[in-house]
Amino acid sequence: MSHLGNRLSALVDGELDGAERDRAHAHLAGCEQCRAEAAELRALKQKLRALTTRAPAEAAMTSRLIAMTGPGGPQPPRRRLLHGISGNGVPRSAGRGSLRPAMPRPRRARRRRALMIGAVSLVVGLGTAAFTAGGGGEAAPGPRITPQVELYGIEHAITTGGLPNISPSAGPPALPGPAAHATNP
Amino acid sequence: MSAFSSPVSRRRDGRGALLLAAVLAVALPGFPVAACSAPGGQAARSAQQAQGRGQQEATTQGRRQSSQRAVRLLTEAAQAAVLTSYQGEEIVSRWGTGTQPTVLVSEIWHVSGGQTVTQTLQADASSSGQPYRSADNDAQTPEGVLGVTAPLVNLLKQNYVLAYGGAGSVYNRKAQVVEALRGDGSLAARFWLDNATKLPLEREVFDRAAHPIGEDEFINVAVFGRASVSAPVGGVAVPPGPWTNPLPPVQLLALRSQGWLVRPALPDDLSLFTGAQATTSSGMVLDLGYSDGLSVISLFEQHGNLPARLAGWQQTTVDGKIIYVTEPGQRSMTWSSKGMVYTLITDAPTQTVAAVVGTLPHDAPPGFLGRMSRGLARLASWVNPFR
Numbered sequence: 154m155s156h157l158g159n160r161l162s163a164l165v166d167g168e169l170d171g172a173e174r175d176r177a178h179a180h181l182a183g184c185e186q187c188r189a190e191a192a193e194l195r196a197l198k199q200k201l202r203a204l205t206t207r208a209p210a211e212a213a214m215t216s217r218l219i220a221m222t223g224p225g226g227p228q229p230p231r232r233r234l235l236h237g238i239s240g241n242g243v244p245r246s247a248g249r250g251s252l253r254p255a256m257p258r259p260r261r262a263r264r265r266r267a268l269m270i271g272a273v274s275l276v277v278g279l280g281t282a283a284f285t286a287g288g289g290g291e292a293a294p295g296p297r298i299t300p301q302v303e304l305y306g307i308e309h310a311i312t313t314g315g316l317p318n319i320s321p322s323a324g325p326p327a328l329p330g331p332a333a334h335a336t337n338p
Numbered sequence: 339m340s341a342f343s344s345p346v347s348r349r350r351d352g353r354g355a356l357l358l359a360a361v362l363a364v365a366l367p368g369f370p371v372a373a374c375s376a377p378g379g380q381a382a383r384s385a386q387q388a389q390g391r392g393q394q395e396a397t398t399q400g401r402r403q404s405s406q407r408a409v410r411l412l413t414e415a416a417q418a419a420v421l422t423s424y425q426g427e428e429i430v431s432r433w434g435t436g437t438q439p440t441v442l443v444s445e446i447w448h449v450s451g452g453q454t455v456t457q458t459l460q461a462d463a464s465s466s467g468q469p470y471r472s473a474d475n476d477a478q479t480p481e482g483v484l485g486v487t488a489p490l491v492n493l494l495k496q497n498y499v500l501a502y503g504g505a506g507s508v509y510n511r512k513a514q515v516v517e518a519l520r521g522d523g524s525l526a527a528r529f530w531l532d533n534a535t536k537l538p539l540e541r542e543v544f545d546r547a548a549h550p551i552g553e554d555e556f557i558n559v560a561v562f563g564r565a566s567v568s569a570p571v572g573g574v575a576v577p578p579g580p581w582t583n584p585l586p587p588v589q590l591l592a593l594r595s596q597g598w599l600v601r602p603a604l605p606d607d608l609s610l611f612t613g614a615q616a617t618t619s620s621g622m623v624l625d626l627g628y629s630d631g632l633s634v635i636s637l638f639e640q641h642g643n644l645p646a647r648l649a650g651w652q653q654t655t656v657d658g659k660i661i662y663v664t665e666p667g668q669r670s671m672t673w674s675s676k677g678m679v680y681t682l683i684t685d686a687p688t689q690t691v692a693a694v695v696g697t698l699p700h701d702a703p704p705g706f707l708g709r710m711s712r713g714l715a716r717l718a719s720w721v722n723p724f725r
Contacts, residue, residue, distance in 0.1 A: 282713070283713030283714045287711070287712040295677045296621065298644060301620075301623075305638050305681055310456065311581075312612055313636075
């Protein structure tokens, strides 16, 4: 048994005449496979039709938006809000046709701003780090010396003929004993 | 021309004076006598002036004799501290920045012409640890008692007016009193010298405001015969320290060519009078002794820098300079500048110490640009992979 083939899509599209359409319907009545294919084609066709019916509304919205921006193309949002729209919503520049293309301008500004912020952050961070690292004592060359106060104190005592005015350090505890021949004058 | 300047007016003035004299003669009967005896009054004044000059000369001569006696007594005391063998306890009290003095008590043994052994028995509350002893084995520069040594007596003569203060006593020992006066007449120090041995028994030191800043006493003194002692008392030989024999100022000043900072004098009449060098594990140390005869400042110098942290030292500011001190009385202080570590040990008045600290080298604060520059250099060194 031969199936409908290409005539099936023509049947779905309503392109067959009376005799051909009757024969196609008779075949569909006895052929389950062609019936299923016909059902799929109809469903697909309905979906496509549905798409084509929504498209005009979106196209209308797009055209309205384009009309709002004028012939120079869309403006940056801030500029459009503040300067590009007049009181009645009509773009001021619609009749002039002299606005330059504005898209590259915010990109450059953003790039400049980003570069500036980065540079400032780098300088501030580096300065803070340098100021912090520059604190403390001078890393002068030479050995690190801890004054030997005990040694110095004894020398000071010998110089003055007095007593070492330092904190006593550990030393030999043995004392010279008092002389046995000590006499008071 | 006014009437008062004319000759007529002058004659009229002369008549007025005669009239005034007559009135005074009536009112004051003694007036003519006193007026007529004017030449006699001049003679009396001349006599009084002569008498005043005589008294002044006598006073000057008396001061000169008093000063000579005081110098003689102090010189004998310095010699006695060397030539006499003695033993006793020395109590040293120092008033620093606080109201409570720092007190040190030491036992001292001295052999005639030789060794002095000192052992600290009691220290102030901030001190701790075992006692130690010091010794001066150099008979040429013996350690004295209470700061009475020959070099210091010489400086005392140069910077103060010495005067004999009469007789006194210290702990039942009869003594002669010697006073050291400043140029303005204020009392700077007073010494009590033992009558029998001339050994110093007590010394008081005052600042310009007459506040005591030091009091030293030598008590429980026992004196030994010179001939009977030929060895160190107690037979103990104290090993010599690392310091060289004292160097004269000329030799010390010559060390400037080797990179040492040696100044011939410091503020408040402090003169370089002695010094020494020592070889330590951390390098050569130079000691410079400055004094005006009463106060002594020992300035120690060593090539290098202070470490980042100094255990046992506290940072403070003296005369606007940041230094480190070991105790509240600020008798020991240290800092480093341009590759040299300076350490001061002194018994001088606080004002003198501040002036000395201020005149010695200090590193200036780096400032903002200096600190930034140093910080950048450090950062660069940290990230340098080839370092």
